[in-house]
Amino acid sequence: MKLPVLVLSLLLLSLGLPLQRAEPADVVFKNGNVYTANNKTPKAQAIAVKADKIIFVGTNAAAQKFVGPNTRVVDLKGNTVLPGFTDAHQHLSGVGEREMTLNLEGTTSLDDLLAKVKARVDQAKPGEWVTGRGWIETHWQPPVFPTRWDLDKVSPNNPVILGRADGHGAVANSAALKLANVDKNTPNPFGGEISKDKQSGEPNGMLLDAAQGLVRRRVPPETKEDEERAVVLGAKRDVELGWTQIQDAGGDYGDVDIFKKLYAAGTIKLRIYKAVYGPGPQANRLLNEGTIVGEFGNRLTVRTIKVVSDGALGSRGAALLGPYSDAPDTSGFLTVKAEDLRPMLIDALKKGIQVETHAIGDRANRFILDEYETALKAVPVSERKVAEPRWRVEHAQIVNPADIPRFAKLGIIPSMQPSHAIGDLFFAPSRLGIPRLAGAYAWESFIKSGVMVPGGSDAPVERGEPMIEFYAAVARKDQKGFSAEGWHPEEAVTREQALKMFTIWPAYAAFEDKLRGTIEAGKLADLTILSADIMTIPELEILKTRCVMTVINGGIVHEAT
Numbered sequence: 001m002k003l004p005v006l007v008l009s010l011l012l013l014s015l016g017l018p019l020q021r022a023e024p025a026d027v028v029f030k031n032g033n034v035y036t037a038n039n040k041t042p043k044a045q046a047i048a049v050k051a052d053k054i055i056f057v058g059t060n061a062a063a064q065k066f067v068g069p070n071t072r073v074v075d076l077k078g079n080t081v082l083p084g085f086t087d088a089h090q091h092l093s094g095v096g097e098r099e100m101t102l103n104l105e106g107t108t109s110l111d112d113l114l115a116k117v118k119a120r121v122d123q124a125k126p127g128e129w130v131t132g133r134g135w136i137e138t139h140w141q142p143p144v145f146p147t148r149w150d151l152d153k154v155s156p157n158n159p160v161i162l163g164r165a166d167g168h169g170a171v172a173n174s175a176a177l178k179l180a181n182v183d184k185n186t187p188n189p190f191g192g193e194i195s196k197d198k199q200s201g202e203p204n205g206m207l208l209d210a211a212q213g214l215v216r217r218r219v220p221p222e223t224k225e226d227e228e229r230a231v232v233l234g235a236k237r238d239v240e241l242g243w244t245q246i247q248d249a250g251g252d253y254g255d256v257d258i259f260k261k262l263y264a265a266g267t268i269k270l271r272i273y274k275a276v277y278g279p280g281p282q283a284n285r286l287l288n289e290g291t292i293v294g295e296f297g298n299r300l301t302v303r304t305i306k307v308v309s310d311g312a313l314g315s316r317g318a319a320l321l322g323p324y325s326d327a328p329d330t331s332g333f334l335t336v337k338a339e340d341l342r343p344m345l346i347d348a349l350k351k352g353i354q355v356e357t358h359a360i361g362d363r364a365n366r367f368i369l370d371e372y373e374t375a376l377k378a379v380p381v382s383e384r385k386v387a388e389p390r391w392r393v394e395h396a397q398i399v400n401p402a403d404i405p406r407f408a409k410l411g412i413i414p415s416m417q418p419s420h421a422i423g424d425l426f427f428a429p430s431r432l433g434i435p436r437l438a439g440a441y442a443w444e445s446f447i448k449s450g451v452m453v454p455g456g457s458d459a460p461v462e463r464g465e466p467m468i469e470f471y472a473a474v475a476r477k478d479q480k481g482f483s484a485e486g487w488h489p490e491e492a493v494t495r496e497q498a499l500k501m502f503t504i505w506p507a508y509a510a511f512e513d514k515l516r517g518t519i520e521a522g523k524l525a526d527l528t529i530l531s532a533d534i535m536t537i538p539e540l541e542i543l544k545t546r547c548v549m550t551v552i553n554g555g556i557v558h559e560a561t
Ligand SMILES: [Zn+2]
Pocket: 089, 090, 091, 249, 458, 461
């Protein structure tokens, strides 16, 4: 008598006998130093994958039964395997554009900046715009913003606008200001500031937050081809660094159309969890049309509205509860009006739309917690499309200690970027004063309060490299190992926590914790494979660690040569 396979299997299982053969896998990864981020079985050697899913995690010996005649066996040679890393806050187009325009990352001084601009101006046609991004004056001597007059020296005729790395400020030269009709009589737009020379009252070229738009509007728009190329370049860089998903913190449906086109053509493999800006037409479209979830093999989801509630600390645009310690005449500014926000939050809860809000200063954080709380009270669970809406605060950078427990209480997720701390802590003590640094970049306090803290890079504001973020989270020192008074080393996290910050916690923040984020059978096969064991090596060696392989949906999308 021939028993059907299933019955036979059940019979063997019931007898406690091991199955000799399993359904063959498409790929078996073996000889790995696997960290699963799954508390039940934290370590393993081998992973079997069928189609896009993990079907087995365990020892090399046990994985052997998944090897059939057509199974690809990948020898990981002892390399370290982690659940596919997710960047919980990135600006994908911006990362690509940084590769395409004047990339000013790592500019060491004003002279260095001017030399880079001059080289570009020399190649430009008369009147052609020169745009760039990525400078930051923190380590310059002296650490002051460049001015229009500095830029005029190297570009008297071509209009120039150069974004500060944080995106919340830009410097424009006189030619650009003239084209935009910005002069000493131009009023500050809402949510922005035209920085003025103290003596003459003339604009000095620095434009903060919304004021950048006055000049940026004059820059010829990117072509569709440029926009697509930026996404392709950004996605390529991301998978090479080991990111398997990025959570794209803002943008519009034009981006969504580009992603769809590139996915359909198979040009990009990176997963994108996309937010669109609101309040406004983009948010309204999401509220009206509803979400896009898990299209293109669980690669594309659009279910989130991104709100921006203040500026950044470096440019003193972050909204603080008290004045800046180094500029007592200002306490920053909010960039969204409560009356615009409130109806949108209510609607979002009813329609099951996630909201994430940029909040840097302690006033912005308190403001958005208050607004979220009001909306959550106004719409009881029974009237919500998604009972647990997993709303997020992006950055949650300077939070009054009294507000930290409110996140857990309200179910709000603080989505934070470790590299911001190790860059900002050079100037944060002077902006805020030492006492206000309690509650700044407070990762460990947040985790202890009972929330998950998804980790991100905010690239192109920061470099956007997973190893820099992981290092910053566990070391809380700059890339040379330096820290100073007010850096609060006790807010560094353990390596196990850091692993979760870039894997299962961002998955939770995207409603994907059942789908991905750990290495376990049944989940999507996303893996980040590294040249060294970042769970044990000395801190500074984390920065030298390289991504040797990236796997998305079971497919190898990057392999270092
Ligand atoms: Zn951002």
